[in-house]
Amino acid sequence: MFSVSKRIFKRAHDRNRVKRLLREAYRKQKHIVYTSLQAIDKQATLHFIFTGKQLPNQAYVFGKLTDLLSRFSGELSQLPKEDSGRDLLS
Numbered sequence: 001m002f003s004v005s006k007r008i009f010k011r012a013h014d015r016n017r018v019k020r021l022l023r024e025a026y027r028k029q030k031h032i033v034y035t036s037l038q039a040i041d042k043q044a045t046l047h048f049i050f051t052g053k054q055l056p057n058q059a060y061v062f063g064k065l066t067d068l069l070s071r072f073s074g075e076l077s078q079l080p081k082e083d084s085g086r087d088l089l090s
Contacts, residue, residue, distance in 0.1 A: 001047045002026075008053060018050050021058055025065040036073040040080075046072075 002022045004015040011063075026048070034036055050056075 001045075001050045003047065005023075006049070008051075009055075010016060014055060018056065018057075019060075021056060021061040022048055022050060022065070024067075025058075025062045028062070029069055032069045032073050036076040040076060042076070042079070044076075 002019045004017065004018045008013045033044070033046070061089065
């Protein structure tokens with residue numbers, strides 16, 4: 001889910017542009033998160049909130065989202081893997 005503040009971007013077409021840039025950057029890089037989640041056998045729900053004051057360009061959004069997803073992936077790799085085959089009675 002992607003959110004952009006109406007307080008900062010008054011016009012809908014500006015908010016839509018920012019959300020479109022965010023969605024496109026995530027679409028191209030979602031494999032980073034998917035592989036990390038698959039490795040530890042977990043699921044996650046992500047919500048991105050854009051807090052900038054100026055309209056960003058594509059390179060800026062792509063770079064920031066790359067950094068964010070890499071950090072998130074690093075945090076996921078530190079979580080223990082779930083043991084789904086464990087018997088609870090023994």
